[in-house]
Amino acid sequence: MEPFTLTSPAVMTIGGAAVDTATSLDVINPATGRPFASVPAGDRTHVDAAFEAATRAFQTWREDEEYRRQSLRAMADVVQDAAGELTQVLTAEQGKPLSESQREFAGTAGWLRYYADLEVPPEVLRDDSEARVEVVRRPLGAVAAIAPFNFPIMIGFAKVATAFRAGSTVVLKPSPYTPLATLRLGELLGQVLPAGVLNVLSGGDEIGPMMTTHPLARAVSFTGSTATGRKIAAAAGDDLKRLTLELGGNDPVIVLDDVDVDAVVEQLFPRAFNNNGQACVAPKRIYVAREIRSALVDAFADRARAVKVGDGFLPETVLGPLNNAPQRDRVATLVTEAVAHGAKVVTGGTVIDGPGYFYEPTILTDVSDGVRIVDEEQFGPALPIVEYTDIEDALRRANSGMFGLGGSVWSADTDRAAAVAQRLETGMSWVNTHTAISPAMPFGGAKWSGLGSEGGPRGLDGYSDFQVIYRSKKVPGSRV
Structure with a gap:
């Protein structure tokens, strides 16, 4: 078998533009234990630039729900079109067989389409002759999303899909063990997304704390170990960031x-x-x-x-x-x-x-x-x-x-x-089954296995605030 080689370099994307860095991070092929590619290694300046871009983009991104849904459908098309190239990248960096990489990309497209099609009507608490009372969702702003090495594409872009449907923007960081396919997909998605709504950073473990404590990050979505999740929860508490933590399972x-x-x-x-x-x-x-x-x-x-x-x-x-x-x-x-x-x-x-x-x-x-x-x-x-x-x-x-x-x-x-x-x-x-999951189902655990959930309408909770709108039907000064 010929050694795997990348057909194109993978670069960070911040504010819709490719970003080079002064330092790089080696990516190891787990089948050989040897480096086979390198990616840019971000630092504090890149984290700041990414959140600033996401915050700027949020001001218009939040306003047009139908445009966001169309963008999610366009993203699913990009994922499907790129799967032939990127399944090989994913297998090379993660180790899973090609058939499993193919399922991961198919699942990713499914998550994107699910949230594109999901209706999110207001919750009507009361509607009578005196008042109409609704609860509506309001997007939070820039979200820090951190994905693990086991399913970097599906888990990472499930977070993106959920945040986008809620109206938030995203700074996404893949694991330093599996950054390549995520970086390349981020480049390709830049062709169908407005600048700044999706920013993809790569680098070592030091980037994560910079993201989760960043003052412009209004929510954190993390999948990984319970030990790291507890540190994130403690750090995010100072700023009362919204948390979605999918942690260890046994x-x-x-x-x-x-x-x-x-x-x-x-x-x-x-x-x-x-x-x-x-x-x-x-x-x-x-x-x-x-x-x-x-x-x-x-x-x-x-x-x-x-x-x-x-x-x-x-x-x-x-x-x-x-x-x-x-x-x-x-x-x-x-x-x-x-x-x-x-x-x-x-x-x-x-x-x-x-x-x-x-x-x-x-x-x-x-x-x-x-x-x-x-x-x-x-x-x-x-x-x-x-x-x-x-x-x-x-x-x-x-x-x-x-x-x-x-x-x-x-x-x-x-x-x-x-x-x-x-x-x-x-x-x-x-x-009589196990691991039966779908984008429509809440995915989350009890005890130390996490906070909040991914998937389904409930998955939007980690990326939204709620606002009660009380509309009185009595006009001031009217005798009716």
């Missing part, structure tokens, strides 16, 4: 004793190992009834042994590399610690020799609460399977800890499963 799965084991594993395995486990709402720990534990473990292990791991550009690849060395090393450390605490590695459990950030798909058993790979989010291809004794035991274990993003329950009896799923302490709960 999604539990409860498998009841009446399931068809092979059928359940056929559904669960690709969801747990989606994007090589680098998905915040993927199944992260499986709780299974004692009666079927051995069969479930064997079925998962068989799937893990059979799956093809390799370069995302190879057509036979199902799981690519982990995106970066720290994440690969974290997974390896969590597995090693679990083994030291008595866990059994049924299959996998080691770093794959050779270049790149590869780790074997791993199934662990004889592990329980109190071990980090169960209690924390591994964000990689290692799945612990934990035995429970009864439903109360399963729920106690599933609801333990401070994460509460998603969870699911699996059973041949959907009513039985639903009764259990309603007791999960999560923002999203599924029956």
